[in-house]
Amino acid sequence: xxxxxxxxxxxxxxxxxxxxxxxxxxxxxxxxxxxxxxxxxxxxxxxxxxxxxxxxxxxxxxxxxxxxxxxxxxxxxxxxxxxxxxxxxxxxxxxxxxxxxxxxxxxxxxxxxxxxxxxxxxxxxxxxxxxxxxxxxxxxxxxxxxxxxxxxxxxxxxxxxxxxxxxxxxxxxxxxxxxxxxxxxxxxxxxxxxxxxxxxxxxxxxxxxxxxxxxxxxxxxxxxxxxxxxxxxxxxxxxxxxxxxxxxxxxxxxxxxxxxxxxxxxxxxxxxxxxxxxxxxxxxxxxxxxxxxxxxxxxxxxxxxxxx
Amino acid sequence: xxxxxxxxxxxxxxxxxxxxxxxxxxxxxxxxxxxxxxxxxxxxxxxxxxxxxxxxxxxxxxxxxxxxxxxxxxxxxxxxxxxxxxxxxxxxxxxxxxxxxxxxxxxxxxxxxxxxxxxxxxxxxxxxxxxxxxxxxxxxxxxxxxxxxxxxxxxxxxxxxxxxxxxxxxxxxxxxxxxxxxxxxxxxxxxxxxxxxxxxxxxxxxxxxxxxxxxxxxxxxxxxxxxxxxxxxxxxxxxxxxxxxxxxxxxxxxxxxxxxxxxxxxxxxxxxxxxxxxxxxxxxxxxxxxxxxxxxxxxxxxxxxxxxxxxxxxxxxxxxxxxxxxxxxxxxxxxxxxxxxxxxxxxxxxxxxxxxxxxxxxxxxxxxxxxxxxxxxxxxxxxxxxxxxxxxxxxxxxxxxxxxxxxxxxxxxxxxxxxxxxxxxxx
Numbered sequence: 001x002x003x004x005x006x007x008x009x010x011x012x013x014x015x016x017x018x019x020x021x022x023x024x025x026x027x028x029x030x031x032x033x034x035x036x037x038x039x040x041x042x043x044x045x046x047x048x049x050x051x052x053x054x055x056x057x058x059x060x061x062x063x064x065x066x067x068x069x070x071x072x073x074x075x076x077x078x079x080x081x082x083x084x085x086x087x088x089x090x091x092x093x094x095x096x097x098x099x100x101x102x103x104x105x106x107x108x109x110x111x112x113x114x115x116x117x118x119x120x121x122x123x124x125x126x127x128x129x130x131x132x133x134x135x136x137x138x139x140x141x142x143x144x145x146x147x148x149x150x151x152x153x154x155x156x157x158x159x160x161x162x163x164x165x166x167x168x169x170x171x172x173x174x175x176x177x178x179x180x181x182x183x184x185x186x187x188x189x190x191x192x193x194x195x196x197x198x199x200x201x202x203x204x205x206x207x208x209x210x211x212x213x214x215x216x217x218x219x220x221x222x223x224x225x226x227x228x229x230x231x232x233x234x235x236x237x238x239x240x241x242x243x244x245x246x247x248x249x250x251x252x253x254x255x256x257x258x259x260x261x262x263x264x265x266x267x268x269x270x271x272x273x274x275x276x277x278x279x280x281x282x283x284x285x286x287x288x289x290x291x292x293x294x295x296x297x298x299x300x301x302x303x304x305x306x307x308x
Numbered sequence: 309x310x311x312x313x314x315x316x317x318x319x320x321x322x323x324x325x326x327x328x329x330x331x332x333x334x335x336x337x338x339x340x341x342x343x344x345x346x347x348x349x350x351x352x353x354x355x356x357x358x359x360x361x362x363x364x365x366x367x368x369x370x371x372x373x374x375x376x377x378x379x380x381x382x383x384x385x386x387x388x389x390x391x392x393x394x395x396x397x398x399x400x401x402x403x404x405x406x407x408x409x410x411x412x413x414x415x416x417x418x419x420x421x422x423x424x425x426x427x428x429x430x431x432x433x434x435x436x437x438x439x440x441x442x443x444x445x446x447x448x449x450x451x452x453x454x455x456x457x458x459x460x461x462x463x464x465x466x467x468x469x470x471x472x473x474x475x476x477x478x479x480x481x482x483x484x485x486x487x488x489x490x491x492x493x494x495x496x497x498x499x500x501x502x503x504x505x506x507x508x509x510x511x512x513x514x515x516x517x518x519x520x521x522x523x524x525x526x527x528x529x530x531x532x533x534x535x536x537x538x539x540x541x542x543x544x545x546x547x548x549x550x551x552x553x554x555x556x557x558x559x560x561x562x563x564x565x566x567x568x569x570x571x572x573x574x575x576x577x578x579x580x581x582x583x584x585x586x587x588x589x590x591x592x593x594x595x596x597x598x599x600x601x602x603x604x605x606x607x608x609x610x611x612x613x614x615x616x617x618x619x620x621x622x623x624x625x626x627x628x629x630x631x632x633x634x635x636x637x638x639x640x641x642x643x644x645x646x647x648x649x650x651x652x653x654x655x656x657x658x659x660x661x662x663x664x665x666x667x668x669x670x671x672x673x674x675x676x677x678x679x680x681x682x683x684x685x686x687x688x689x690x691x692x693x694x695x696x697x698x699x700x701x702x703x704x705x706x707x708x709x710x711x712x713x714x715x716x717x718x719x720x721x722x723x724x725x726x727x728x729x730x731x732x733x734x735x
Contacts, residue, residue: 065723068428070407087731094734147587154591175593176577255584258577259526262734270526273400274726275407275425 054288061281070277078278082286088267092286095263098182099246099294105186106242110193111235115223117194118201131198134191142188146255149184150175176258184256189245193238200234201227236302240295247291264290311698312685316609322682323662326689327379330655330676334387363389365642370395370405371417374602374663375489375629380656384649390642398581400527407431414637415646416486420469420628421529421552423485424718432632434472437482439644442652447668450709451488452481458626458709463550465715466491466628486632489650490657492665493624493708494530494716497599499592500613509621510538512596514565519574523588523597526578528729530716533625534598535562537713541622551625551714556724563728570735578733582606589614601664618703623713629665661693666705670694 064075082088113134121127137145151157153174160170174180204227212222250266253259259266264287271280298304314322369376369392376394385391392415397405403425406416410431418426426432437443450458454467466488467476475483496510504517513522513534524531533552539545539562547558554562569575576594579585582603588594589607599616607614618624631647633640650656657667658676662683667673677690684692691697696704719725 068425068718070429081727085727085731087727087734091730091734150587150591150593155593156591254526254580259580259733260575260577262730267730267734270400270730271726273404274528274722275403276723276726277404 057281057284057288059281060277061285063278063281065276065278070275075278078282082279082282088283088286091262091264091267091283092290094178094261095247095265095287096290098178098185098261098263099243099290101182102185102189102246103239103243105182106190106193107235107239109186109190110238111197111228111231113190113194114197114201114231114234115227117198127198131195134194138191142251143255145188146184146252149180149256153180175256176260178257178261181253181257181261184252185246185249188249188252189242192242192245193235196234196238196241197231198234200231204230232302233304233306236298236304240298240304243291243294243298247287311687314683314685319609319682322680326680326682327659329679330658331383331386334383334653334655364391365639366391366393367414367639367642367646368393368395368412369415369417369631370397370402370409370413371415372396372399372629374660374665375417375656377656377659379659383653383655384646387653388645388649390645392646400580410634411636413634414639414643415634416632417489417629418486418632419716420466420486420488420630421716421718423469423632426632427485430635432486433635433637435484435487435633435644437471437484440484440487440648440651442648442669442672443484443487446671447651448666448670451668458712460550460552460712460714463552463714463717465552465717466626469628469715469717470630486630487647487651488628488630488668489647490630490660490665490667491626491628492601493618493626493712494534494598494600495617495620495624496534496597497589497601497604497614497616498596499589499594500615502592502613503596507596507615508617509542510534511542513598514538514569514574515596516572516574518596519572520576521595522575523577523579523594523599524575525598526580526733528725529719529722530625531598532559532562532725532729533714533716535566537620537622537625539565541620541713549719552717553719554721554725556721559721559724559728563732566732567735570732586610605664619708619711623711624708626712626715628715658689662689664693666694670705 061078062074062076064071064073064077117127117130121130153159155170155172159174163170174183208226208230209222212226213219217225248265250263250269253261253263253266262270264283268280268283268287271277271283367390371394373396376396378394381392381394395413399419402416402418403422406413406418406426407429410416416426416432423432427434445452449456451466451470453459454464455461459465459467464476467481470484470486470488471481472483472485475481496513498507498512502521503512505512505515512518513524515522524534532554536545536547536551536554536558540547540551544565545558545561547554547561549555549558577588579588579594579597582600585599585603586606589599589603590610590612592612599614601616601618604614604616631643631650633643633647637643651667651669652672654667654669654672654674654676657669657673661667661673661677674690674694677693678688680689681687682689684698687697692702694705696702696707699707
C-alpha cells in the first residue's frame, strides 16, 4: 500500500489530474512494462533455445514413419509403441535407477570431500589447490577422461597388472557392465557437488559451530543438525548440475558400460541416428518428464529460489 | 617362403613417397595437356576436364573420414580446379545429418544400405548413368550384369542397391540411385592366440569357448545380417527373406539365438566406432567379433595380433560405398565431374586400395598400385591387394567375389530390426 499512501500525500497538490487510482495505475503499468523489458532478452533466449525446440520435439513425437518416409502428421503410433513396449519401460526404469544411484553416490562422496576441504584443510592456499586438483580433469575433453578408464581398469590395465604382480586373481569389475558405468559416472560428476558443498560449508559462521559444540553436541550431531541443513543449498545445487549431465550422458554407457545397459539417452541417440525420429522424440519427452520429476523432488528438499 | 611385412613406420614412409610420386606424375601429365600435347598425356590426362566455367566452384560433401581424406580432395582440386569441402561423419550419424542438412550439401558419400530411406525422403536425386562416362564397360561386371559371381539372386544386390527399380525392371540399368565408388566385404576378426574354436566360421563369435570375450557392432542392420549368415550358412535355420532383408519370423529366429547367448554371458560388449574397436583390440579386451578389416589392420599396426577373416565359411557380407547426389544441389555438372573423377582418376581407388577396399574400376587403380610396394617387401600393392599374391592373407578380388553371402541393405522391416535390437542390448 506504499504506492497508494504516497499518492494520497501527493493528491492534494494535484487534485484533478492525479487521483490516487490513476497514479497507482500508471506506476504499476510502468513497473510492469519495465519488468517485461528487463525480462525480454532472457525470455527470448528461453523461447528460442528451449521452448521452441521442446515444442518441436513434442511435435515430432506425433509424426509417423510411413515405410521409408517420415510423415509429418499427428499420429500416436510412436507413443503407442513407446508406452506399450516393455523394452522402453525397462530402459526408463534402468535410467531412473542409474540416475538415483549415481546421484546418491555423488552426493555422499561430494559431501565428504567438500567437508574435508572446508573443515580439515585450514590453509587457504592448500584448499584452493585441492579444489583446483578436483576440477583439473574437467579441463581435458570428456572422451579423454573416459578413455583413460581402460588403461586403468582394463585387462592389461594398471590395476590388473598390480594384482597379477601380487599373485592375486585379475578382476573385471570395472569395465563393460552397469557397475562400471555407475562408477565412471560417479567419478565424472562428483566434482559438481564438491565445489558448491565446500562453498556452502565455508559460509557457515564458525561461531555457530562453536556454539553447537560448546553446548555439548558431538561433531557428528553438529554436522547432522547444524552444518548439513545449512549446506543443503550447496548439495542440492551440485546434484542439480550433476543430474543435468547425467540424464543426457550416453557415451559413458557405450564406452564404459559396453553398450550392455543402455539408458534412455542411448536409445534416443540410436533411434534418431537411424531416422526413426518419432520414437526418438517420444523417448526424449519421457526422459524430459523424468528429469522434471527428479528436479522437482530436489526443489522439495530445498527451494533453490531462496538461495537467489 | 618367408615374407617381410613392412613395419608401420616404413609402410607410412613408403605410402607418403608413393602419394607424392602419384601427384608428380599427374602434374606432368596435366602440364603436357595444358601444352596442347593431349596425346602425350595419354590416359592420365582424361580426367582433367579443363572446363573453365567449373573452375572456382566450391562443392560440399559428407562422408566417412576414409572418403574425406585430404589427399583425395586436394588431388581432385589440383586436377579439375573445382573445390570439394569434405565433412567427416561417423556412420551412425549420416542419415540424420543428411536429412537435416542436404540443402547445404552436394554429395553424400554413404553406405548404400542407407540409400532406400534417403531416396524415399527425396533427399537425394537419381541420375542417368550416361552422366558418368567412367561408368562404362571397364566397370567390374559385378555392378553391370545380373547373375555374375557376387550377384545375389535372392536380394538382387548389388544391382538393386545401385540402380533404380524402374531401370532394373526394364533391364536398361541406365539410372543410378547413387554411383558406387568403392566397396568391400565385411566378415569378422579375432585376436590370434586368444580366440578359440573354428576361426574360419562366424561361429567363433558365438562359440562358448569365447564366452565373455565376444563383441558385436551396436547396430542392427549389419550385426543381424551376420547372425543370419551364420545360422543359414551352417544349416541351423532357413530364412524366408534374403539375408539382408529378413522377415519378422526370420528376425524372431535370429533374436532367439542372440538373446540366449547374451543371457549365457557370451558378449562382453557392443562396440560403436572404429577408434574404440582398435583400442579394445590393442588392450586385448575382446577376442572375437564382427571387426572391420581396417580396424584389424590398425590394431596390427599398434602391435595387436588381430586377424581379419576375409572369407568365412558362411560367406562375407558385401557393402557398397558410393556418391549420392543431393536433391538440392545447384552444381549438378560439377558434381558429376567429381564422381567421374573419383572412378576415373584412380587416385581415391589407390588410397583406399592399400587400406583394403576396392574400386569398381580396378583398371584405373592398377597403373598406380603396380608402381608402388608399401605393404609387403618385394610385392607390388596391386599384386598384394587385388591379385592375391599372398592368398592366405589376402585372396584375389576375383576369388573373394565368389564368397559373398549377400550385400548390406536397408531392410523392409527395419523398425522391427531396431526394436528387437534395443530389447536385446538392454536385456
